[in-house]
Each structure stands twice: as structure tokens, then as C-alpha cells.
Amino acid sequence: MKDALLARFVDDRTCLSEKELGELIDELRSDEKLAREVRDYLVFDEMLSENLREDRGDLPAQVRQRIRDLENGTKSRESTRKFAIKVKRAAGETPAASGVWRRAVWGLLAIAAGIIVVLGVLIPRMKDESSDHSGILARANDMEGNATVVRGDKNVPVSTSGGLMPGDSIRVKEGETLSFIYVDEETKVSLEGGTRLRIPSQDRGKRLNLESGRLTASVAKQPAGKPFVVDTPQAEITVVGTRFTTSVFSWKVLMRLEVTEGLVRLLSKGDGKVLDVGAGEYATVMNGVGFIGAPPTDKLPRAEMLREIQVPENVGKVAAIAIEETALWAASAEKPALFQLDMEDAHVLKEVDLSAEFGRILSLAWDGTHLWVLAPAPSTARGKGGRHGISLAAVDLTSGKAVRWVDRSGWDYLRGGKLSLTFGEERLWLKRSGGMIEEIDPAGGNTVRSHSTRLNGGSVIAHGDGVLWSHVWGWIFRVEPADGDLTLVGTFPPYSASGDMVAVGKGLVWTIKGKNRQRLCLMKMPKGD
């Protein structure tokens, strides 16, 4: 088959003629290898969309809305689509395919919200574009290389653009630089290589959208009520008459702001919190986490891998781990079973079947006497109390039966990312949705204290050396339960930590490694200070 035909089909399922589609089907029918290749590409596209697409909807929320509509006898799906398409057409935008808006299945309330949001977004945008050529906002005063401006459908060099206007998108390639000065005041902005910047409407004051890269600005005093704002994917930076430096790392994950003079107000989009950053100070914002005080990521210390062991085949993928003095406990992700493993070579010392009590295990913690299992509330527990939520259970390691139950009811326990359990200071520490951590008395089962932290939904926690550690996406944080602050202390080497983590003291932790989760790593944590 010609690659061109395959390329067209993979990119757009609707672009082939009926004859071409027939030819493709005939080929796939006679060539299983090719059919698998095509199927893999289709699945791969879905994975790319899942990880990259900006307007990807929240499927569980959409399903819940559909169910509410179903139960209320409301059918809003078709009308919502038509409405959305109208709005899209009115804005002059062309979706990737005619069905692009079909994904948006909102209920009646969502329609109302949609009107507000869509108008809120589109009206300024249409106004913005209509006023694109109403006047020059700034002019380049220094540049290396050939930075370009995307203006409407055209891509023009900054040098011949005649000046920068609202609606322009500026691209500075690697190795190039661009500085520009506003025409009506002494505000200077410098962009480094690899930066992408959009100039939106200036109706509410001077505003720049820094998509990625690094921007330095020296900002003159602004009129009252019209502050100078730099908008980034992670945070909104409002300058309060100052000179400042900000960096945005690409991939929408991390942003670092450095202030050299004056005062800057930082709004973290992840958690809606506001922080004032003064001269000589810096702040880092991480997507979904909020503020974290941290040195630059490229200079972050790395955890050191001291040892790794392969778990036996019969354990399968590891869902959770805990330490019992000289042995590791691993919960299988494939069946409700615990395995006591030798720390040297991971051979199985003992296997405990938990199928009588649990369907699957989310996290483990050893309290010095008992192994605690965190799991979705089993049917037996729910049958007694009519609960839905989670259960913590101290299990008898001979029979696999629970000897003590701590139940927590509520939807929140089953939503919002990873649940994680650890033990320290005579308490069980349960990390749940929204970054909330509960300290639970294992004897009474009561919550002694709750802490609201800035932990991301995907993070896990481990208590050790009197410190509460957390990691997410390879970043290691120290958690300050008292105020919920996070300090970024370093990173794990790539693939060395995925999911659960357990501290063993003296700055050491065990982690579950990589995709197949069948290797465990002993890591030396970086020093945070």
C-alpha cells in the first residue's frame, strides 16, 4: 500500500473516497501485519490526543452529566452540538472535522455555563482581532537573528513588520533574541531563543501571553486599574511597577519567576492562590500543584539509585510496597495478594491471599506491628454500613483476614488521583483527593488532624526520617503538613519511580520502577537544603 494513502487515512478517517477505502479494506483483510500497524497508529493518535490536546474534555464529568440528563429525562446532546457549532462558525474558526464539537455533551446547566464561557472567550477575541491593525503597540529595538510575527495568515519578519500589534504572535527561534519597547512608555521586553509570545487585546491594560520560553521585562509605572500582566499556562503575573524576570518552561509544567526589582503578584492557576514576590526573590509554579519554592530545575539534585531488584513473575506488577524491618512487602496489581520479599534478591518469603477481603490494593503501610492495606471499600464492609469509599485494614499476615477496620465513606475518596498511605509519628497518613492529608490514629480509627496541601492528584507520600516526602512525575517534594507547603528537593532518575514509594530511614526510599512495575529500586534521596 502506498504510504500516502495510509498517511491520509491515519490523519483523517473521512478523507478517502469510497474506492480508496475499499482498497484499504481489501489490503488489511489480506495482510494482518499491516492491519495491526494501522490499528496501532489509530491507538497511538488517541494517546497523543490524551496527552496533548488542549480542549480535551473531562470524560467522567461528561458521562456523569449524561447520566443526570438520562435520569432527569433531559436530552440536550444534539441541541448543544448545534449551538456549539453555531458559536464556532460565528467565530470564524474551522474545527478539525465537522464532529469536533460533538464531544461536548453538556446538560442544561452546562449550556448556560457554556454561553457565559464562550462569550467570555470569544467576544474579546473577536474584538481583539478586529482591532489588530488599529495601531502599533511596540517596536523592536534590538534583535539577533530573524524573529517572526504571525499576523493573520501571514508570517512576517519582525524587522519588516512595521511594529508589533495586538493579535500578533511572536516566535523567536533558538539562538535568536528580540527586544521591543512600547511606543507610549519606557517599558522594555526582551525575549530569548525558543520563546513564543502572543500579544492579546490591550483593552484592560498591557498584557502579554507567554506560551513558552523566557521573557525579561522592565516595566514603567502603569495607569491605575490597568496593570501590566504576563499570562502563562501555569500562572498570571501582575507587575506592580517594577523590573522583573520570568521564565516559562515548555510543556506547560513548570514556571519560574525571578524578581530583580519591585514587586510582582503571582496567581497560580493550578490552585487559585496568590503570592507576592519581591526583589531578590523567586517563585516556581508547577502545573496542577501551585507554588513551590525551588532552585532551577536544571540544577536540581538527583536521587541516587543504590540497588534494584526484580520481583518474581508470580507477583506480577507491583501496586504498592511497605517495609517490615528487613523485608519488603509488595501488593500485586494483578490480584489481591501480598508478597513478603527478601530485600537482597526479592525471592518470595511469604504469600498472603487477601481475596476474601479485598478486590484490589491501592497502598500499604507497616506500623511496626501490623501491615495496613488501603483499598476501595470491599463489599463486606459496605454491606455492613452501606458505605462507598475506602477501607484501611490491619491484616493478619497468616490468614489474610482483617483484624481491624478503619472505613472512610464518600465519593471524594474514590476520585481525584492516587490515594496513598504511609506510617509515621504513630499515625497513619492518608493522602486523598485535592491534596488533602489525614492523620489517622490506628488504634481508634479517628482522624487526628487534616492537612490541606498543594500536592498534585498523582502524587504519593512516604514518611521517613521525621519528614513527609512526596513524589509526582519524577519530582521529589518535602511536604510541610503544618501549612501544606511543598519544597521541591530534587528529582528521581527517569523511570526509577512510578507510583508507590516507602521510606526506610537514613534518607533511603524504595520505589516501584518504570512501566512494567516489576522492579523495585532502593534510592538515596537528595538533600533538600
Added chain:
Amino acid sequence: MPSEQDSDARFEEILEDTQLPVRAYIAGMGVSPDDVDDVTQDVYVAFYKQKGTLPPDTTPVQWLKGIAKNLCLEHFRRSKRYGERFTALAEILEQLPDSQEVSAGDDSYRDALLHCFSKLSDRHRELVNLRFRKNLPAKTIAERVKSTEQAVRVILFRVRKALKDCITREVAKGAAG
């Protein structure tokens, strides 16, 4: 007999846990990316109507894939454009052995994607951004980058292949240690 609350809790749990493999399965049947979410919603609504019950010895993903198969075929049959052809295509793709793709939600996958994305040239990165991040069609991308629609599709296909190979390599490297 489980209580209504039990069923709801179990449904929520299954919805959160299975949405990625179910989406991938539906995409792998040849459903257009813009229809994948719609069909996936239909799958979970159908499952909800069954009160979230599962036959014994069947995993949620297996059961949901069964529902998804029927709904995908129904989706194609309803299609005004070459419905019969797409139904035939879906039947071929559905009979293939399970794909070994890793989960898109896996941390290692995300790390590998990040790494491989950073290795692309500026031009290829821009194309991927326009196609997957902004969800723009090849025609619009071609206009933006001053190329032809077909050339954009061919380049995107090569970039997909490079990214896919790189991610597979990186994930395997991570898994092997």
C-alpha cells in the same frame, strides 16, 4: 443484591479506572478522533443502564470493550458516509489480537513522550503541536506552514512513526532498567 449506593460507587470506580483503555479500543476500531469521546460516553451510559453489573469472571475492561464493539459497529452503520465500508473495516480491526500499547496515563509513557517530543526538530514539533495540541486539520496546518495538505499529512505520518518508535524504545528502556 448490592445497594444502589454500592452500584454507583462501583460504577464511578470503573469509569475512572477504565476510560483510557476503552477510549484506545474505540479509536483502534477506526472511529474518528472527534467521535471517540461521544462513543465512549455512550458505552458508559449503556453500562450504567445495566446497573454496572458484570458477569462473573469478566473484568470491567473486557465487558466494556464488548459494549464498545457493538456501539462502534452501530456508529458506523448509522454513518451516512460509507457506513458499510467502515463497518467492514471495524470488523477487521476488532478481530486483531489485543494491542500491547502502554497506557497513555502511565507516568513512564508521559515521561517518554516528553523526552521524544523534545528530540523532534522545531518544524516537526510545530506540526505536532498544531495537529494534536490545537487539533487543527491538515488543510489549515498546510496554509499556516505554507505547504500542501498532502505534504503535511505525509510529514505528520513520518513524525508519528518516529515518535511512536522513540516512545516504545524509551518505555522499554525504562522497563528493562
